[in-house]
Structures are given as structure tokens and as C-alpha cells.
Amino acid sequence: MRFKELAELFEELEKTTSHREIVRRISEFFKNLKGDEVKDSAYLFLGSTGPAFENTTLGIKDMLAIRAIAGAYGVTREDVSKRYARTGDLGDVAFELSKKRESSLTIEDVFQRLLQIRETSGKGSQEEKTALFSDILQKATPEEGKYIVRLVLGRLRLGFGDQFLLEAFAIAFTGDKKHAAKIKESYSVCTDIGELAKILAENGARATGFISIKPGRPVKSMLSQRVESFEELEKRVKGKKAAEEKYDGERVQVHKTGEGIKAFSRRLEDITSQYPEIIEDVRKTVPANEIVLDGEIVAYAELERNGNRIEEFYPFQNLMQRRRKYEIENYRKKCPVAVFFFDILYLNGEPLLKRPYPERRALLEMNVVESGIIRLSKRIVTESVEEIEDFFNETIEKGLEGIVVKSMSSNSYYEAGKRSWFWFKWKQEYSEGMRETFDLVVVGSYYGRGRRKGSFGALLCAVLNKEGQRFETLTKVGTGFTEADAEEINRLLSDHIVSEIPKDVSIKKGMLPDIFIEPAVVIEVLGSEITNSPGHTAGEGEEETGLALRFPRFLRIRHDKTPYDAMTVKEVRDLKDGT
Numbered sequence: 230m231r232f233k234e235l236a237e238l239f240e241e242l243e244k245t246t247s248h249r250e251i252v253r254r255i256s257e258f259f260k261n262l263k264g265d266e267v268k269d270s271a272y273l274f275l276g277s278t279g280p281a282f283e284n285t286t287l288g289i290k291d292m293l294a295i296r297a298i299a300g301a302y303g304v305t306r307e308d309v310s311k312r313y314a315r316t317g318d319l320g321d322v323a324f325e326l327s328k329k330r331e332s333s334l335t336i337e338d339v340f341q342r343l344l345q346i347r348e349t350s351g352k353g354s355q356e357e358k359t360a361l362f363s364d365i366l367q368k369a370t371p372e373e374g375k376y377i378v379r380l381v382l383g384r385l386r387l388g389f390g391d392q393f394l395l396e397a398f399a400i401a402f403t404g405d406k407k408h409a410a411k412i413k414e415s416y417s418v419c420t421d422i423g424e425l426a427k428i429l430a431e432n433g434a435r436a437t438g439f440i441s442i443k444p445g446r447p448v449k450s451m452l453s454q455r456v457e458s459f460e461e462l463e464k465r466v467k468g469k470k471a472a473e474e475k476y477d478g479e480r481v482q483v484h485k486t487g488e489g490i491k492a493f494s495r496r497l498e499d500i501t502s503q504y505p506e507i508i509e510d511v512r513k514t515v516p517a518n519e520i521v522l523d524g525e526i527v528a529y530a531e532l533e534r535n536g537n538r539i540e541e542f543y544p545f546q547n548l549m550q551r552r553r554k555y556e557i558e559n560y561r562k563k564c565p566v567a568v569f570f571f572d573i574l575y576l577n578g579e580p581l582l583k584r585p586y587p588e589r590r591a592l593l594e595m596n597v598v599e600s601g602i603i604r605l606s607k608r609i610v611t612e613s614v615e616e617i618e619d620f621f622n623e624t625i626e627k628g629l630e631g632i633v634v635k636s637m638s639s640n641s642y643y644e645a646g647k648r649s650w651f652w653f654k655w656k657q658e659y660s661e662g663m664r665e666t667f668d669l670v671v672v673g674s675y676y677g678r679g680r681r682k683g684s685f686g687a688l689l690c691a692v693l694n695k696e697g698q699r700f701e702t703l704t705k706v707g708t709g710f711t712e713a714d715a716e717e718i719n720r721l722l723s724d725h726i727v728s729e730i731p732k733d734v735s736i737k738k739g740m741l742p743d744i745f746i747e748p749a750v751v752i753e754v755l756g757s758e759i760t761n762s763p764g765h766t767a768g769e770g771e772e773e774t775g776l777a778l779r780f781p782r783f784l785r786i787r788h789d790k791t792p793y794d795a796m797t798v799k800e801v802r803d804l805k806d807g808t
């Protein structure tokens with residue numbers, strides 16, 4: 230299919246606000262695609278050239294793009310820069326400069342070219358990338374050029390995410406949107422949207438029955454519910470249960486496929502290169518040929534004190550030093566880590582997601598030999614709430630944040646991507662009656678004054694309205710930031726500044742921030758009271774006013790969460806209602 234049709238659709242979708250209409254248009258489009266176009270278009274709709282767990286960056290920043298655009302249209306770089314300053318979007322600049330009336334570019338041509346740019350590396354690659362980019366721009370019409378530029382820069386902002394695409398697949402490939410729920414479940418297991426689209430296109434609704442975990446392709450993590458009290462725990466998980474230490478670090482899924490070993494974060498990013506010591510030790514101590522393990526990486530050291538070996542757990546913030554591309558060896562020494570595996574999802578050709586937890590745990594213990602760095606989560610198995618309470622107190626003494634209680638029932642499967650009723654977390658702060666933490670999405674910022682001049686004074690934060698896939702504001706967060714936090718936040722937000730309210734965000738007039746931010750950055754906030762408020766849009770309906778969070782205080786950036794992992798309106802309402 231011609232790329233022109235995709236560019237035209239992008240243009241229309243940008244202007245469309247109706248959820249139904251967007252899904253309908255996308256599904257019509259997918260119905261007409263053939264072969265590889267299905268897979269490639271699925272990636273392109275999300276502004277990418279592959280699944281999240283592959284490194285899909287094309288390595289072209291503004292400077293190179295300006296060079297490529299100037300070269301393509303025979304104008305000076307100054308001219309391009311001036312237009313860029315005026316429009317704020319290099320895609321719009323390409324649109325202005327292109328004079329081409331007709332083009333024969335196909336979706337495949339554009340996709341292959343993006344891949345070529347992505348795969349060009351090494352010496353002289355900048356020139357080569359620029360030349361490849363310039364060349365395709367010359368062949369493109371103004372509309373096509375606009376979207377090619379945005380795709381190359383990773384800035385296609387259509388204002389919707391993968392959930393819309395999955396709903397469109399239901400209509401396009403199964404003929405009925407009632408299959409959307411099953412397709413969304415399949416996406417938690419097959420997290421490669423292109424691959425999923427292809428399987429659905431070839432097999433229809435039947436596909437959701439056989440999609441399975443595959444080593445090398447991370448599944449979405451299973452998450453836990455929270456309980457308010459031990460009494461509630463007893464009610465929720467009857468009889469024998471396991472209580473495991475809860476480690477506060479970075480979730481990790483380790484995939485071993487023969488000699489290849491990869492580590493993926495909760496956001497499904499490839500974090501293999503950040504933790505070479507874990508990869509080395511898995512190679513040494515996990516003999517299975519093909520295996521997928523789930524666990525938590527923590528900043529950790531075993532120390533000797535007065536002749537005793539003691540375990541030292543360091544705060545989550547220490548571990549964040551390891552989020553880097555360079556100086557890895559240096560930081561490996563500065564911030565030693567261990568990984569605590571608590572689950573096994575695949576073993577030598579056999580998917581284990583549908584095996585109950587006790588069986589999975591037994592297989593985990595049989596297949597992982599503990600070393601200094603590779604550990605198994607410590608746990609007890611008991612029917613007694615008192616024993617769990619003792620275990621909980623010991624974990625707190627050790628400096629850990631709490632426990633995760635797991636059901637031992639015969640259907641306690643691994644529920645990828647779900648906040649499951651088989652896992653319950655219990656943290657120290659709950660037992661102390663402390664305030665609740667909220668993971669919120671930053672959607673705007675207000676200029677700072679006084680000491681905070683030049684930075685932000687407060688951040689406008691939102692929660693996810695799951696039904697509408699929209700972000701609705703809940704609170705303004707202005708305290709709790711250190712200077713380093715503020716700097717890091719400014720840096721993260723700078724990539725996501727937009728000139729108007731993003732389409733999937735709702736903000737009340739009186740709450741409009743100085744700068745709009747597209748949903749991308751998640752922060753964890755401590756708050757104390759949820760109230761009704763006409764100032765915010767969270768949960769606002771015809772009959773209901775919005776909800777607001779009072780006295781919020783910034784705790785940390787959640788690098789590991791995407792906006793779609795943020796707290797939902799329903800969760801906030803449940804907390805308010807005390808359910």
C-alpha cells in the first residue's frame with residue numbers, strides 16, 4: 230500500500246477526538262493491508278520500527294535532522310532552523326519545504342528505510358544516516374515528509390496508545406470488537422505488537438487461544454493487590470499461603486535462549502547491558518538451556534561485621550545510579566546488586582504460566598543455583614497469620630519494605646499484566662497508618678519562583694481513566710523535590726513538551742499549567758486525603774465532581790512505569806471510599 234494513505238490517515242487521526250471513530254478508522258485501514266504491511270504498520274502507528282523490547286532508536290537528533298532536511302530541499306540549515314523556531318516541529322518544516330506533487334513511496338519503502346537508518350552504526354554513520362534520511366525526503370510529498378520526519382525523530386504524536394490499536398485489531402481481524410478483551414490479554418503475553426497483529430491477521434480470533442510465552446520476548450509482569458489489614462489478608466487468601474520478602478528495586482525478567490541471555494525491565498526495555506554481573510552469573514549458575522525467570526534487582530551487599538555475615542539492602546535510589554549507558558564497570562563497583570528470583574515462566578520448551586505457583590516455585594528451586602548475586606526470594610509457607618506477622622517484622626528489621634503473600638491454590642497461575650488476586654503486598658507504611666503513595670502522570674508544569682526560578686514550581690499530575698484511556702488531573706505537586714530531582718525531572722520533561730493540551734489529557738480551565746506535557750513521565754507521590762474537587766477532572770462525570778489529592782509530596786520518579794501503569798481513577802475512588 231502507498232505510504233500516502235497512511236500519512237493521510239495520521240493527519241485525520243490527529244484531528245479526531247472520538248475514541249470510537251479513531252478505532253474505526255484504524256480498523257478499516259488494517260483490513261486492507263497485506264503480508265508484512267500488517268506488522269510494519271502496527272509499529273508505525275506507535276511511532277516505532279519494532280517492539281518496545283528492541284532498541285528501536287534511529288539515532289537522529291534535531292541537528293542531524295536539520296542537516297537532512299536542508300539537504301533534501303536545497304535550502305540552508307539556517308533557513309530550516311528559523312522555520313523550526315517558528316513552527317516548533319521539524320515535520321511541519323518538511324511540509325512547508327516539500328514541493329513534490331506525486332510520490333510512489335509504499336509503506337514498505339518507508340519502513341525499510343527507517344530500518345536502514347536504525348541499523349547504520351559505527352564510523353561515518355552520522356553522514357550515512359543523514360544521507361538515507363535526505364534521500365527519502367526528496368521522494369516524499371509534503372504530507373509524507375511531515376510524518377517521515379516525525380517518525381525518524383520518534384515524535385509521531387497521534388494522541389493514542391496501543392490499547393486503541395488492539396481494539397482496532399479486534400474489528401479488523403476477528404470482525405467483532407467483543408474480542409478486544411481477549412486480544413488485550415494476549416498482548417500481555419505477546420508484547421510485540423507487530424507479531425501480534427500478524428498472528429491475528431493470519432488466524433483471526435482463534436489466535437488468542439494459542440499465543441504463548443516465547444523466550445527472548447518478555448511478557449508483562451504480574452502485579453499484586455494491596456490489603457489493608459492482616460484480617461483482610463486472611464479473608465483473601467484462605468488456608469496455606471506463602472509469604473515472601475518484598476524487595477524494593479527494579480523488576481527484571483531474565484530470558485536465556487541457549488548462549489543468549491537478556492534482561493528486561495517492567496517497561497519491557499532491554500536492560501541487559503546495565504547489569505553485566507547478573508548476566509555472567511546466570512550463565513554460570515543456571516544450567517537450563519531455555520529458561521525465563523522473574524525477579525527483582527536490588528542494591529545489595531553481603532558484609533562482614535564482628536565476624537558475622539550480614540545482608541545489607543540499600544534504598545531504591547541507589548539502584549537508580551545503575552540506569553546508565555556508560556561507565557558501567559565503575560558503577561558496578563560503586564553500587565553492587567543482587568537479583569532475587571521469585572518466579573519461573575518458561576523451561577526448556579515448556580511454558581509455565583498456566584502452572585500453579587507451588588509447582589513453579591519447585592521448578593524455580595530446582596533450576597537456579599544460588600550464588601553471591603543470584604538469589605531466590607526468601608519465604609515461609611504457613612497457615613498461621615501470627616507466623617506471617619513475625620516474618621513481616623523480621624523483613625522490616627532487615628531494612629526491607631514489606632512482604633508479598635501468595636496464594637498456593639491449584640489455579641494460582643502467572644497472570645501476565647494483571648494486578649492479580651493471587652498476590653498481595655503488605656508494606657510497613659500500611660501498618661503504621663502512614664499516608665498512601667500514588668503513581669501519577671505529569672501532564673503540565675507551572676513556572677517556579679524564588680529559589681526555584683528557572684525550574685518548575687509545581688507539576689500538574691493526572692491519573693488514568695481506564696475506560697476512556699484518558700489522563701485526568703488529580704493534584705498539583707510542589708513539595709518534596711531535591712535539586713537533583715528537579716534537574717532530572719526537567720531533563721525528562723523537556724522531551725515531552727507540547728504546545729497545546731494533549732488530546733488524551735483533560736484539564737479544567739482554572740488549572741491550566743504554563744507548560745503542557747504529553748503523558749510520559751510517572752512520579753510517585755505521598756498524599757494524605759482524597760477529596761471532591763471541582764478544580765480537577767479525575768473521575769468527573771455528569772453527576773460527579775472530580776477528585777483531588779491533598780497535601781501531595783514528591784517521593785521519586787518511577788522510571789519503570791509507563792503512563793498506562795499509573796494509578797487509575799477507579800483505584801483513587803476505591804481508596805476514597807475505603808474499599
Ligand SMILES: Nc1ncnc2c1ncn2[C@@H]1O[C@H](COP(=O)(O)OP(=O)(O)OP(=O)(O)O)[C@@H](O)[C@H]1O
Pocket residue numbers: 450451452453454473474475476477479480525571606633654
Ligand atoms: N517476592 C516478591 N514477589 C513478587 N513481587 C515482588 C517481590 N519482591 C519485590 N517485588 C516487587 O513488588 C512489586 C509488587 O508490587 P506492585 O505490583 O503493587 O507494584 P508497584 O506498583 O511497583 O508497587 P510498589 O510501589 O508497592 O512496588 C512487583 O512488581 C515486584 O517488582
